[in-house]
Ligand SMILES: NC(=O)C1=CN([C@@H]2O[C@H](COP(=O)(O)OP(=O)(O)OC[C@H]3O[C@@H](n4cnc5c(N)ncnc54)[C@H](OP(=O)(O)O)[C@@H]3O)[C@@H](O)[C@H]2O)C=CC1
């Protein structure tokens with residue numbers, strides 16, 4: 001009985017401490033009106049949808065990708081969504097973001113000369129491969145790190161100096177549900193997306209004093225050209241497991257990313273399953289609101305129990321697929 005009362009008292013004190021801390025937590029909400037928003041991977045899929053959402057909200061936009069034809073088409077499409085086509089601009093740049101740092105830096109400098117210091121950087125350029133570990137050459141592991149992790153490090157490095165000078169900035173890292181949970185078939189991809197998390201948490205701890213806020217987004221499967229390409233070679237297990245987390249449209253994902261980024265939220269998830277996984281894997285990530293902190297504290301245990309049911313289901317999928325493969329041979 002005493003222990004229970006002590007527990008309740010401690011929990012109460014904890015809530016009060018959280019409450020007292022709350023005014024210190026979040027930044028002022030960002031307005032995208034006339035802000036320079038730079039979107040990597042802005043020529044396709046989620047990146048293009050994010051650029052369109054920013055265009056609707058009055059931003060000036062730079063998009064970066066490699067293929068010039070796709071960039072040109074995306075630029076036109078984004079321009080058709082501008083709130084005020086006289087005052088807003090959309091610029092495009094072609095560079096391999098996972099390549100030479102000096103090329104990336106040159107591109108970012110040029111973009112800042114054209115549209116001013118970047119207020120919001122969205123690191124969306126990336127690529128996935130799904131296959132059995134035994135079928136993935138080591139070179140694919142390196143490629144995944146280059147495409148998803150080093151491209152993000154390169155661009156973030158190139159904008160950070162001006163953000164520190166401005167004492168303002170928002171940076172989004174587009175990870176994935178597969179960057180919170182290691183998923184069958186994604187040995188190479190999951191590892192690269194998990195790497196973004198370590199980078200994001202450490203960088204946020206360094207950058208808060210400069211009024212720079214990081215958002216780490218975890219989309220589930222999203223209906224994009226990237227997802228279509230990833231189907232090649234994708235194990236049946238991977239399909240069945242990722243389907244259980246649903247299929248999202250790029251514009252829904254983009255809306256959530258922009259909304260959470262404006263608030264400066266660190267963890268950004270989509271849908272109910274996404275919310276559950278985000279709470280469950282919150283770990284030591286920073287929070288900017290008392291509500292988010294409370295939700296994490298209260299739900300974590302329950303969600304862990306739910307996750308065990310899902311894990312059991314995935315186990316069943318893997319076992320069944322293995323048995324079918326044995327039969328086929
Ligand atoms: N779709 C999904 O199911 C999910 C996707 N994600 C992540 O979201 C991001 C976007 O995915 P999605 O929209 O599906 O992908 P798409 O393939 O549709 O778009 C990827 C974009 O990134 C660009 N890009 C890729 N590599 C480079 C590079 N080295 N340098 C410059 N630009 C590059 C591409 O242009 P180009 O090829 O011309 O360079 C393109 O604009 C990725 O990081 C992905 O991992 C996360 C969860 C789910």
Ligand SMILES: CCCCCCCCCCCCCCCC(=O)[C@@H](N)CO
Pocket residue numbers: 128175176177178181183219220221222226227230241242243244245273274276277303306307310
């Ligand atoms: C208790 C909580 C239940 C929910 C758990 C869900 C976890 C497993 C689902 C894995 C989904 C993987 C999506 C990868 C998307 C992606 O990044 C690629 N499509 C990239 O193109």
